[in-house]
Amino acid sequence: MLKKITLFISSFxxxxxxxxxNIGLNYLLFSILVILLLATLQPKKFKTKKILIRTxxxxxxxxxxxxxxxxxxxxxxxxxLFALLGALPTFKASLYVEFLNGCYTAIASSFTxxxxxxxxxxxxxxxxxxxxxxxxxxxxxxxxIVGIFIxxxxxxxxxxxxxxxxxxxxxxxxxxxxxxxLGYFILLNFSDPQTIQPLTQMDxxxxxxxxxxxxxxQSSTSLLQENQLGIILLISLxxxxxxxxxxxxxxxxxxxxxxASDLSKSxxxxxxxLITSLIFAIIIILYFFRGNLNYYKKNQHLKTLATIWILLNxxxxxITAYKNYLYVTHYGFTYKRIGVFIYLFLSSVGLITxxxxxxxxxxxxxxxxxxxxxxxxILVFSSVVNWDQLITKYNINHAQxxxxxxxxxxxxxxxxxxxEYVENNKRKTTKQQAERITxxxxxxxxxxxxxxxxxxTYDNLKIKK
Amino acid sequence: MKTLSRTIVTxxxxxxxxxxxxxxxxxxxxxxxxxSVPLIFILSIIITFIISFIMILFxxxxxxxxxxxxxxxxxxxxxxxxxxxxxxxxxxxIIWNQNFDAITNIIFIIAYIxxxxxxxxxxxxxxxxxxxxxxx
Numbered sequence: 001m002l003k004k005i006t007l008f009i010s011s012f013x014x015x016x017x018x019x020x021x022n023i024g025l026n027y028l029l030f031s032i033l034v035i036l037l038l039a040t041l042q043p044k045k046f047k048t049k050k051i052l053i054r055t056x057x058x059x060x061x062x063x064x065x066x067x068x069x070x071x072x073x074x075x076x077x078x079x080x081l082f083a084l085l086g087a088l089p090t091f092k093a094s095l096y097v098e099f100l101n102g103c104y105t106a107i108a109s110s111f112t113x114x115x116x117x118x119x120x121x122x123x124x125x126x127x128x129x130x131x132x133x134x135x136x137x138x139x140x141x142x143x144x145i146v147g148i149f150i151x152x153x154x155x156x157x158x159x160x161x162x163x164x165x166x167x168x169x170x171x172x173x174x175x176x177x178x179x180x181x182l183g184y185f186i187l188l189n190f191s192d193p194q195t196i197q198p199l200t201q202m203d204x205x206x207x208x209x210x211x212x213x214x215x216x217x218q219s220s221t222s223l224l225q226e227n228q229l230g231i232i233l234l235i236s237l238x239x240x241x242x243x244x245x246x247x248x249x250x251x252x253x254x255x256x257x258x259x260a261s262d263l264s265k266s267x268x269x270x271x272x273x274l275i276t277s278l279i280f281a282i283i284i285i286l287y288f289f290r291g292n293l294n295y296y297k298k299n300q301h302l303k304t305l306a307t308i309w310i311l312l313n314x315x316x317x318x319i320t321a322y323k324n325y326l327y328v329t330h331y332g333f334t335y336k337r338i339g340v341f342i343y344l345f346l347s348s349v350g351l352i353t354x355x356x357x358x359x360x361x362x363x364x365x366x367x368x369x370x371x372x373x374x375x376x377x378i379l380v381f382s383s384v385v386n387w388d389q390l391i392t393k394y395n396i397n398h399a400q401x402x403x404x405x406x407x408x409x410x411x412x413x414x415x416x417x418x419x420e421y422v423e424n425n426k427r428k429t430t431k432q433q434a435e436r437i438t439x440x441x442x443x444x445x446x447x448x449x450x451x452x453x454x455x456x457t458y459d460n461l462k463i464k465k
Numbered sequence: 466m467k468t469l470s471r472t473i474v475t476x477x478x479x480x481x482x483x484x485x486x487x488x489x490x491x492x493x494x495x496x497x498x499x500x501s502v503p504l505i506f507i508l509s510i511i512i513t514f515i516i517s518f519i520m521i522l523f524x525x526x527x528x529x530x531x532x533x534x535x536x537x538x539x540x541x542x543x544x545x546x547x548x549x550x551x552x553x554x555x556x557x558x559i560i561w562n563q564n565f566d567a568i569t570n571i572i573f574i575i576a577y578i579x580x581x582x583x584x585x586x587x588x589x590x591x592x593x594x595x596x597x598x599x600x601x
Binding site for chain 2: 100103104107108111112114115118119173174175178182185194196197198199
């Protein structure tokens, strides 16, 4: 009963917050509503550290939706919500399982519940469960009596009548009702988190450590041959990457004065080479260290060669990062260039976890779990940054060449910086660009002024100051 | 034969549900002439029955038929989450690709709800069969 009333009120609030509105303060308020709903329905689970941390992530990400209103912050907030919903029914699951469980809960939990509920019920129970007269009494009678009293009080008191007549319920129409039902469906899904049973079970049964007893037996000759193959292959690959890096270092010295197109080509080719190299490196290492070779007494050389190869790949990451840095100092930041830095960072993490996997005898699941966890942390922290503002400030103040058209096409988070730039540097922008910036600024400030309270963003507060 | 009858019954229920939701959604759109709603309902029943039948036949029936070792409930528990996630992603992609156009939103939200409910109807098992499976 408590659940039904809570969901009913929450779906009504959902409509008030989102019906015909853009994203803004409403998103943050909805997140608080979801947290309150979950905490009301599952209070015990909200006393655990893990759930509290997940809640904090979700709340922080939703706060950044209010502050920046960017697609990235919305995406991070949704991912954080999935992590929270997925963590509720399973305390020990891996993060990727929690995401999938959370995603499943958010989109289809009510259907699963309905299915299981339907199987359990007999016809007699069904009839007993739907007590129509109870619902008519509980909802109908209070509404009727309150309505009669409102009419009586309105006639008795002109002030009361005036206030009552100002209540506008014209927004309630079929579209609004359907929207509220959609809200009810979403919140109903959230209210009873589910798990993907086979996946959750498999995850809980799989440890990070390699299990020697589950590895198929291999003859000593076969092991020796595999070890030799690994050594020969890794020596060849190390020599090849070593030669590539030497030539690349020489090329790097000449890069400072090259044209933009050459620098761009060099960075992009470096990235493609790096992606291929890293994928192969990890696949080959995982292949050789998949089973018995981990416990082979003479695997020391193979381990050393694998470590050298990982190190050389890290050098490749550093060189490519430096090329990207040169590119950024010349031509400024873009999302793609920031993406390259993030990719390079994640690659380094992947290489380090592969190194740990080899030396600590972990399995593939360890790599998957750790890397997804780190990627999630980076994603959460990336929503803290106002990227459009950062790109604009850097490109205007530090880059040697500034692509103003690119900056104009970014979101509204950089309008203030662009406006100041065009006012202080009239010679550096064309007339058309200056007009576009002014138009963007005016459109945004106008939009902020007409925002309803649900659509309020942090910029509304700044404008008031 | 049993599977075919399940398919037809589920497709019929799905067609009714989808048509009902579609009529409601169309009624909610202020630009539509109210007199045309009954006609749309009848037309949509025929069209959605055909679409539902084909969808069930090609996406749900193979899962139901190709896993004979599992009970109906086990089949549902094992494959429904995967189906739900894939179907949801596909619908979201189409909606996003059409720039959140109102008509596309309505069609694919209804398609998603109908597909999920079709699973529930298709995998519905009576109490006797459940007890029989549990005893086995």
